[in-house]
Amino acid sequence: IKQNWGVNTNIPNIDPNNKCALYLYHANYNTQVIELKQFREQDPSGGGFTIFKEEINDTNNNNAYIRSKILYHYKKNKIKYVVIFGSVEEVATIMIDLPSDWESRGTLNNNAANASSDMYYGHMDNKEYKIIIGRLSPGDNKYGVSNNELSISQKQTNIQNQVDKIKTYETLCTTLSQEI
Secondary structure, three states, rough: OOOOOOOOOOOOOOOOOOOOEEEEEEEHHHHHHHHHHHHHOOOOOOOEEEEEEOOOOHHHHHHHHHHHEEEHHHHOOOOOOEEEEEEOOOOOOHHOOOOHHHHHOOOOOOOOOOOOOOOOOOOEOOOEEEEEEEEOOOOOOOOOOOHHOOOHHHHHHHHHHHHHHHHHHHHHHHHHHHHH
């Protein structure tokens, strides 16, 4: 991981005024990406995000390609956050290339064969870059070995459910904080 992405266990120092994010997504989730983008950009508290979208090119879909897209937007647009929409098979990350013995080295990553998403979350830090990375997963391999067990419609519904929850939770938190 260190060689390809960089690892630092320190919590990244994020400027709260920099609200630029990148949405990397598989084409299957364009509708959900647009919906969450509009929600983020229209924050009722006046602190909306600037969201950059990047649909993944299936022919170049590997961890080096994904990393290059993140770094491009980091340098050009000063992003601090990345949300990946899709399974690890749809939007590749570093976990695809880890050695097989790595997956049983810790209590949180000992189920990589059928975990619901890859384990590389948190931040990408190579001393120079501090980017928070997360993923909205349509289910990945949680219910079986093959990613093809879920239909595109089921995957879209799973991503939509997560988008709906984000919107509901954040709207509720904003409402409650204004009542205090």
